[in-house]
Amino acid sequence: MTSSTFPGPLGPLPDAIPLGVAVFRAPSERPAPVRFASGFERFEQFVLDQGNDPGRLARDVSALWTFLAEHPEALESPELARAAAIFAGNAVAVAHPAATWKVRDEPEIGTRTRSIPVENLVLMMVEHPERRDGFVGTLETWDQEDQDEAEREALDRDSREPVLVLPPEGFERPPFPQRTYVDEHGNVIEYGTRWPLEGPPHDAYSRVSNPDRFAPLLLDVDALVDHLQRWYEVDVRRSTDEDGTKRVHLRPSTGSSLTITGTAEYVRVTAGALYDVVLPDCSCDACDETAESEAGRLEDTVLAIAGGGLQERYPLGRRRWLHTRVVHIDGGWSGGSGAPGPDRSAEQLEQAAATLRSLDDGWWPAWTLRAGAESVARR
Structure with a gap:
């Protein structure tokens, strides 16, 4: 499944893994990671109904934040709020291409260094417009965080254990x-x-x-x-x-x-x-x-x-x-x-x-x- 809004194939959200539970699978049994999740279409239509371009919001998290702050009614319906959360997570994946989806207590988008619960994210977009710039700054440094984590893991692999x-x-x-x-x-x-x-x-x-x-x-x-x-x-x-x-x-x-x-x-x-x-x-x-x-x-x-x-x-x-x-x-x-x-x-x-x-x-x-x-x- 593809979409003209997001630059990649769409997939369903992964199966939920409860907090505190680790699941180990052989490489051949691991499902393919999902970068862009389906289920955002209701919010996409909502954006169109307001006279806005969903593609622009998908490419610009700052603009998406402003849009949701100006349209809090997007979270009044559980179905629309869920679609908005998935849309926001996909927008994060546009900004940080290494991010993929996982589901714990709620759907999250992220990497090993940072994972963002998307339902909380859209709630913050509606209730705290003043936090927009700080979040955008976080996205800008995320790639470096991933690189630093990879370097740290490499050092740990090569490090000796003390006696x-x-x-x-x-x-x-x-x-x-x-x-x-x-x-x-x-x-x-x-x-x-x-x-x-x-x-x-x-x-x-x-x-x-x-x-x-x-x-x-x-x-x-x-x-x-x-x-x-x-x-x-x-x-x-x-x-x-x-x-x-x-x-x-x-x-x-x-x-x-x-x-x-x-x-x-x-x-x-x-x-x-x-x-x-x-x-x-x-x-x-x-x-x-x-x-x-x-x-x-x-x-x-x-x-x-x-x-x-x-x-x-x-x-x-x-x-x-x-x-x-x-x-x-x-x-x-x-x-x-x-x-x-x-x-x-x-x-x-x-x-x-x-x-x-x-x-x-x-x-x-x-x-x-x-x-x-x-x-x-x-x-």
Whole structure:
């Protein structure tokens, strides 16, 4: 099936794949990707009825955004709204030829680096005309994002995995004090299990309640520092700011230095040349994190850095992104890619790049164990 509106054959939307489900097929069994989906014809006729050219809107996402902002009635009928969403997704595929369709909770158009739920997209076009230019800018940088992701994946394929050097005794988390929090109705808040399968309410994303529930992380920090100081050759210096913020600077004889900053509401870990992570990364009610869940992330990060599991590569691609990888002592890993922190000066970034070039594939060495400590190596 073809169309005069979009520059390619039309196909049906792919079968839906529920969130959290992975489907593996042999290459010969995989369906052909769909770049332009059928089902937009009702909206195409609507555009014609308004005296507009569907082909022009298909080629110009900015013009499509303006059209929908001026014709909110396009979303009043479920059938027409669905057709508008498919039309918008096809228009995105015109702007970014690598994009194809998939269906999760709703139809999406995208690549491995970015996927856009199209029903939300047309709703945003109607309700937020001021976001048009930002979205168009995103489309303009998408190709570079795909190229950077391909480069990162190639580096990961060629990268060696570190051999972690660990002390003979593992870390034991201290007991956390149990506190009870209640909501405005007096009901106990069960953080970590608050939301059923349908997810949190919309207003939970902008609400933060009881951020001091993360205060026990400071106990975990103290225990981690004691553990590291017991087993590794590391100089430890503690300080407390006037506002009560606690800082611990750890300077090992080999490997990456480590600084942990903590308050009753968060813990921040900086290490290596540019590595920087805050726990929790979001404390809103929707995310529903707990001190226990964040303590697990804190321990994974700190113990991995000491064991030689921190990799930093910078700069990558035309956008000069930072790629980090932290290999945990249990075999898992965390990390990601993105721009370095905005507080870094050009001179600091150049110094970081020079430092990382001196490392073996960006891997920071393990800290040196104290004399007499028998190491346990884990891949």
